[in-house]
Amino acid sequence: MSLRDRLTSGSFAVTAEISPPRGASIDPITATAALLRDWVDAVNVTDNQGSNVRLASWAGSLAALQAGLEPVMQMTCRDRNRIALQSDLLGASALGIRNVLVMTGDHPKFGDHPEAKPVFDLDSVQLLWTLRHMRDQGAVLSGRALKPSPDCFLGAVENPYAPPAEFRAERLGKKIDAGAQFVQTQFVFDVAPFAQWMTQVRELGLHEKCYILAGVGAVRSRNALDFMRDKVPGVHVPDDVYRRLRAVPADQTAAEGARLAAETIQQLSAIDGVAGVHLLVAGNEQAVPGILDSAGIWAGVRAERHGR
């Protein structure tokens, strides 16, 4: 069952994330896909995450697809203008990649090529709109017709924690108007503000127009914890979570991080309008079965493959 069908059917969806390798081989993706395909409905393939050069998102997505795991191709506005973005959608769709997740993208300043030209020809709302236009109107932005037009399931991201808080649900509304059919959120370490954002989302009726998957991270080391708190733009790690993960011996941070993730998933799945979770576990994929086990998630592909 595809991610789109899973969400449409109303059952709880689980997605995860893969960072393509820095190198000319798809083997790491094939290996990770083999590990994840019985546990998650689809996997995001990041697009030069953190503005660092990696294997292309479309190629990584194709590798996941060939390994039996449905990909969500991430597409940022940072590196390509409207010509290249439209061209890449056509290529992805032709290769069988259906899910596309659109985001603005980190600024080049944060990556390994800070001297690069930031493109940002379109913003994420305009890119969603463009892709929807290509699919539904069967034409590129110039008006030229597409034969055939691409088939795609369009996703967006949102960060419920970033200011202005009053505008974040409205901004999701803009993305939905522009074409977003599902949304994956930034890491949820602090459930209360997320629940507050969800209240605004429900008041605007957005959960009925778009499937909402809450982002859940599994911290695997003290270094990763500090990096996430201090270096990743837009991530909010509250003090009690930080203290909890620092309180255990360093060799048990990963286990505690997985426990925390499982508890967070349980809390999130109880919130009205949450259609699933997105596990932000790139580099720590082997933690996924344990986390889903502890959280008691027996939905989606797992139920099909493991028969329960």
Add this chain to the structure above:
Amino acid sequence: MTARPPIPAHPRLGTRLAYRLQRALRPRPGLHWLSATIEASGLARPLFTGVERQAKQALFACRMCGQCALPVTGYVCPMGCPKELRNGPCGGVGADGGCEVYPERRCVWVEAYERAASQGRAADLRLLHLPIDHRRWGESSWLNYWQGRDEGLWTREADDTGENDPVPHHRPALGGS
């Protein structure tokens, strides 16, 4: 696009005064005629554009994209966003409202929201801005505004009919197949 990189800037024009000027300078026949006359003149046009450039640089750190969004962004220029976002803030805004790229400066969209909301104009930020036309950098957006060429820069909402699709009407579609 221009030589100056995008850097978030705090506008030097008060919000209330800005909206008052907006009402005073709304497009109407007199201004339409005046702007057409200025445009037709080889001398007046660059002179007028130069004055606009100086004024808007001083007030809004304008970079002359030629497609002014200020009337619906609380008069905070979105082209000062390092990602040149026209549809609201990215997810990297700091907890204190600081820009992801220049943390010591406030996110233009945080400031836009505050300024627009303070005058009851928060709904402006819900408008969908179409992709800009990069051939228009350096043009006078005041002349474009009074000539009605800016009408397709944003729209109330995207719809399923295709009528409000992201093809700005100032840039004719190529047509054909």
